[in-house]
Amino acid sequence: MSIQLLSQNTVFGGRHQRYTHQAHSTNTQMTFAIFLPPQAQQHAVPVLYWLSGLTCNDENFMQKAGAFRKAAELGIAIVAPDTSPRGETVADDAEQAYDLGLGAGFYLNATQAPWDKHYQMYSYIVDELPALIAEHFPVTNKQSLAGHSMGGHGALTIGLKNSHQYQSISAFSPITNPTECPWGIKAFSHYLGNDQSTWAEYDACKLLAKHGSRLPILIDQGDADGFLEEQLKPNHLIDVAAQQDIDFELRMQAGYDHSYFFISSFIDDHLSFHAKYL
Numbered sequence: 001m002s003i004q005l006l007s008q009n010t011v012f013g014g015r016h017q018r019y020t021h022q023a024h025s026t027n028t029q030m031t032f033a034i035f036l037p038p039q040a041q042q043h044a045v046p047v048l049y050w051l052s053g054l055t056c057n058d059e060n061f062m063q064k065a066g067a068f069r070k071a072a073e074l075g076i077a078i079v080a081p082d083t084s085p086r087g088e089t090v091a092d093d094a095e096q097a098y099d100l101g102l103g104a105g106f107y108l109n110a111t112q113a114p115w116d117k118h119y120q121m122y123s124y125i126v127d128e129l130p131a132l133i134a135e136h137f138p139v140t141n142k143q144s145l146a147g148h149s150m151g152g153h154g155a156l157t158i159g160l161k162n163s164h165q166y167q168s169i170s171a172f173s174p175i176t177n178p179t180e181c182p183w184g185i186k187a188f189s190h191y192l193g194n195d196q197s198t199w200a201e202y203d204a205c206k207l208l209a210k211h212g213s214r215l216p217i218l219i220d221q222g223d224a225d226g227f228l229e230e231q232l233k234p235n236h237l238i239d240v241a242a243q244q245d246i247d248f249e250l251r252m253q254a255g256y257d258h259s260y261f262f263i264s265s266f267i268d269d270h271l272s273f274h275a276k277y278l
Contacts, residue, residue: 001022003021006031012037012071013037018033021132025127028089029086031086032082034077034133035067038072040137044140046144047079047133047142048076049125049146050078050079050146051155053147053173055083055103055104057083061263064263067271070268079133084102084105085118085119087118091114104150105121106150106153106154107125108192108202119191142278144167148171148263149172149232151171152174152176160204161207161211163215166215167277168217168276171217172219172270174219174221177204178203183231184203209240212244212246216277219234221252222258223253224255
């Protein structure tokens with residue numbers, strides 16, 4: 001599979017690069033960013049996949065999270081894909097709402113028209129993108145997942161369903177129970193249809209209750225997050241995790257909101273957490 005370089009920068013002795021490629025899973029051009037730490041010049045390195053939230057693309061985390069210094073120190077590559085397929089033929093919300101369509105792929109495989117033609121983000125993240133990264137970059141087969149909000153939902157659900165493929169999971173402000181919050185209900189109704197039995201496969205609370213987790217999980221949540229009660233519902237995940245024998249930690253951080261100010265404050269902790277398993 002060929003990739004086209006869009007831009008590159010040197011940062012903390014490593015390289016930040018953006019690429020585009022034709023994706024078979026989404027049937028569109030997809031863009032991703034990768035940070036290669038300086039150690040990658042000598043040997044293959046493990047990789048952390050970062051999944052961003054609603055309205056974001058591959059650039060938000062790379063520009064705002066302040067992750068490069070610690071990732072360079074630890075020798076971890078970071079890959080940040082886009083949050084949805086894009087292009088003139090890609091379906092979008094009729095009213096261009098931020099929580100459906102472009103920038104709101106929810107890391108699932110849509111089954112309903114017109115979304116099913118391109119919105120196959122689950123397959124892209126789980127299968128196609130890792131194969132592409134392994135083909136073109138000096139990475140090992142050790143990989144972990146992290147994400148924010150919708151991307152935290154993606155990291156949790158993908159990691160829980162594919163525990164053989166990952167070493168650890170972390171999330172900031174994740175949508176933990178999308179089948180019971182407005183964002184998730186709206187997205188799942190459109191992408192997956194009205195049969196709510198199909199929704200459970202993309203709900204971290206339901207997956208954790210059904211399967212548990214063999215992977216360590218770290219979650220940070222700000223208690224000043226405006227989406228806390230209505231959309232994110234971390235208490236639901238805490239209740240499920242309490243019934244499971246898993247390596248699980250959810251930290252409530254006083255005074256922090258939903259923004260990248262919050263993420264940048266604790267991203268070093270998350271990178272150090274993943275480094276223990278990578």
